[in-house]
Amino acid sequence: MNWEDFRHWGRRAADWAADYHAGLRNRPVRAQVSPGAVLSALPSTPPESAEAMQAIFDDFEQTIMPGMTHWQHPRFFAYFPANAAPVSVLAEYFVSAIAAQCMLWQTSPAATELETRVCDWMRQAVGLPDGFTGVIQDSASSATLCAVLTMRERALAWQGNKAGLAGQPQMRVYCSAEVHTSIDRAIWIAGIGEDNLIRIPTQGPNRAMDATALRAAIAADRAAGHLPAGIIACTGGTSAGASDDIAAVMDVAEAEGLYIHVDAAWAGSAMICPEFRTLWAGVERADSVVLNPHKWLGAQFDCTTHFLRDPEDLVRTLAIQPEYLKTHGADGIVNYSEWSVPLGRRFRALKLWFLIRAHGLEGLREMIRNHVTWAQDLAARLDDTANFEIVTAPMLSLFTFRHAPAGVHDLDAHNQDLVNRINTDGRIYLTQTRIDGNLVIRFQAGAFTATAEDVAMAYDVITELAAP
Ligand code: PLP
Secondary structure (H helix, E strand, O other): OOHHHHHHHHHHHHHHHHHHHHOHHHOOOOOOOOOOHHHHHOOOOOOOOOOOHHHHHHHHHHHHHHHOOOOOOOOEOOOOOOOOOHHHHHHHHHHHHHOOOOOOHHHOHHHHHHHHHHHHHHHHHOOOOOOOEEEEEOOHHHHHHHHHHHHHHHHOOOOHHHHOOOOOOOEEEEEEOOOOHHHHHHHHHOOOOHHHEEEEOEEOOOOEEOHHHHHHHHHHHHHOOOEEEEEEEEEOOOOOOOEOOHHHHHHHHHHHOOEEEEEOOOHHHHHHOHHHHHHHOOHHHOOEEEEOHHHHHOOOOOOEEEEEOOHHHHHHHHOOOOHHHOOOOOOOOOOHHHHOOOOOOOOOHHHHHHHHHHHHHHHHHHHHHHHHHHHHHHHHHHHOOOOEEEEEEEEOOEEEEEEOOOOOOOHHHHHHHHHHHHHHHOOOEOEEEEEOOEEEEEEEOOOOOOOHHHHHHHHHHHHHHHOO
């Protein structure tokens, strides 16, 4: 394909995308293929000769698309959303066409400076004070890894990268059992070791870390000669939206001189609505905060905003400057590759800029407020329906429930079967989780194009398929 062919196919791709989205409600949300079906439909050897674009496109439609789960479906109620607003898809199209490597200021000055500007827009949008500086990472997992590496280096007086961890006391990091597994992975990769990730018991309806137990765990570790390094708090945990009392945890972190990172990967987007900010009260005292505009807000995956109270700590942890990456003669510039684990960087700021401008914060707030209201309505309806029980009340737009008719002994198997039947039916898509050991059904409303009717349909499908 040359760029003249691209002109034709680019137009067709735009038409295809608009048609695809217009017809999404007619497709089953979750892919309905069996494992291996797509693989076996694909030739086992690569083509030696060029193939016509039309043939490639036909196979894309006939072989690939039936094997896709539709994350942009308005009735996608599983996991968390990965919203791609049309305007952010458009921005990604431009980014793909430019195909710049945005690792250093001089390799893409506008990308760097736009990133600085939109991160500060996001900081203001979610109500973080102006002491925070933002950077865009590929994922919350990466941002959390950066935070763990920084807490490790800070605790080791910046010697860990050079000397490793051998001979050091056991380093300890604290969190609740409600945090996402990206925290475990960051601990593994940083060489701290899972056994040194100390799970603090939770309490109350928010399933928040018990600050008294946290203080006691740190004291016990210090007495045992271990080295407490940091705390990872969460606002909006993945299973049920668990949210730590950040202010209480901060009191401990400050008294103990520990680094604190707040994972608000999903719920952080809701903080553009001032009324939800009580959920993370105290966050302004954290060392770093991560939230994913690529989840709820509508900036196409991938786009994670990572806010730092002192970016120098991160740069000190990650910066490495071989001669071939030096930017002689450019003063006062930022090279964001020194703020992240990968060197190469996509131009992720463009879609966030397009998104915020095209919808305005007020437009995005309206979407989030609707989702929260609709999820609360659905929870209330299920709560009023015989044999359904709400297990965890709505945390923003996320709640869990289960079907518990009399006479069913294995409720876990019964509810897993219900989830499977709902997803095979295809009109909606949701998933299960475990709460206090029990298998429950998890629901979140968050699709960019969802309507009140889409959420109401979830009630119809759930109750219809649960009926004996
Ligand atoms: N933190 C929380 C609370 C999450 O729910 C998730 C993913 O769902 C992550 C972190 C990881 O996000 P990412 O896929 O951006 O690494």
